[in-house]
Amino acid sequence: MKVTEHLERAKNPLFSYEIVPPPRGRSVQDIIDIVEALKPVHPAWIDVTAHSSSAYYNEKEDGTIERKIYKKRPGTIGICGIIQNRFQIDTVVHLLCLGFSKEETEDALLELNFLGIHNILALRGDGPNYKKEISKSRSANYYASDLVEQVKALNSGKFLDEIEGGSKFDFCVGVAGYPEKHFEAPNLKLDLINLKRKVDAGADYVVTQMFFDNKHYFEFVKEARAAGITVPIIPGIKVLKNTTQLVSIPKNFYIDLPDELVEAVTKDQKNVTHIGKEWATKQVQGLLEGGAPCVHFYIMNDTNTVVDIVKKFQK
Numbered sequence: 263m264k265v266t267e268h269l270e271r272a273k274n275p276l277f278s279y280e281i282v283p284p285p286r287g288r289s290v291q292d293i294i295d296i297v298e299a300l301k302p303v304h305p306a307w308i309d310v311t312a313h314s315s316s317a318y319y320n321e322k323e324d325g326t327i328e329r330k331i332y333k334k335r336p337g338t339i340g341i342c343g344i345i346q347n348r349f350q351i352d353t354v355v356h357l358l359c360l361g362f363s364k365e366e367t368e369d370a371l372l373e374l375n376f377l378g379i380h381n382i383l384a385l386r387g388d389g390p391n392y393k394k395e396i397s398k399s400r401s402a403n404y405y406a407s408d409l410v411e412q413v414k415a416l417n418s419g420k421f422l423d424e425i426e427g428g429s430k431f432d433f434c435v436g437v438a439g440y441p442e443k444h445f446e447a448p449n450l451k452l453d454l455i456n457l458k459r460k461v462d463a464g465a466d467y468v469v470t471q472m473f474f475d476n477k478h479y480f481e482f483v484k485e486a487r488a489a490g491i492t493v494p495i496i497p498g499i500k501v502l503k504n505t506t507q508l509v510s511i512p513k514n515f516y517i518d519l520p521d522e523l524v525e526a527v528t529k530d531q532k533n534v535t536h537i538g539k540e541w542a543t544k545q546v547q548g549l550l551e552g553g554a555p556c557v558h559f560y561i562m563n564d565t566n567t568v569v570d571i572v573k574k575f576q577k
């Protein structure tokens with residue numbers, strides 16, 4: 263089922279989860295264990311992150327080609343196939359612009375269609391990981407809105423090259439939104455103009471970057487509605503687990519941590535897990551009371567805390 267269908271049909275609060283593929287060479291069993299652990303809280307759907315290929319080929323002065331590094335976490339599509347077909351839980355495949363040609367993206371979409379996966383989160387990806395050169399003769403998507411356009415074109419039967427007897431597709435496409443603005447955007451107003459470009463290109467819903475103060479989400483929804491964005495906006499949250507994250511979260515995700523949370527954790531460092539869990543529980547409560555259509559958890563493959571939290575909101 264598509265994400266939009268889940269949202270339309272929901273009678274109880276919906277919860278979705280985002281997981282990451284195992285590092286290259288590691289067993290997929292870790293992922294299967296995670297999905298088993300999530301089963302009791304009935305995931306509405308599970309997102310699987312994508313990682314742009316860091317492989318690049320360097321032509322040395324003597325003409326030989328040297329391979330540098332490569333994709334550290336491959337397997338997004340395969341993992342979605344396992345979750346969807348073995349567990350009958352819908353999945354959302356993260357697809358990136360950066361590092362992929364349009365041709366590779368079209369191939370991935372065909373593969374997804376064969377697997378019965380119809381949900382995509384269309385993302386640009388981040389510059390530092392974008393090391394794979396795409397030949398100048400091939401085309402690429404640069405912004406997430408370009409990728410949304412490509413998927414929606416395929417939905418209406420438009421392949422990159424004309425194909426006789428090509429089917430039409432039915433992908434539901436989500437995009438990312440940033441309540442505390444995307445780090446490259448000069449301000450929230452311009453970032454919302456760009457978010458609207460993605461929606462105008464056909465995005466069916468938005469899922470937000472994590473935030474630790476619900477006020478950011480509610481203000482963002484208000485501003486987005488004022489900017490003419492009418493699709494569902496799903497809040498994304500994460501449970502704080504350790505003191506290291508007081509530095510790593512703002513650094514990696516360009517968001518603020520509220521004073522009250524930082525003070526509580528700094529004063530009582532032995533109880534960070536408990537404090538983080540209580541904080542996230544209050545966030546979920548507030549989001550659901552405020553009318554959020556679903557709560558999306560960035561679980562980073564750690565299920566216990568999130569399962570405990572979600573159980574409180576399920577009968």
Ligand code: FAD
Pocket residue numbers: 310311312313314356358383384385386387388389404405406407438439444445446447452453456457459460469470471472498
């Ligand atoms: P875009 O929407 O393309 O926006 C990127 C920047 O360009 C913004 O500042 C925007 O304001 C600006 N912009 C957009 N369109 C235009 C335009 N036409 N002209 C000028 N400026 C424009 N990364 C991964 O590598 N893998 C993942 O699986 C992954 N999952 C994510 C899931 C969620 C829910 C979120 C919020 C982020 C995720 N990311 C992931 C990170 C994401 O790739 C980065 O945040 C990236 O920097 C931006 O991606 P985007 O799709 O929002 O880009």
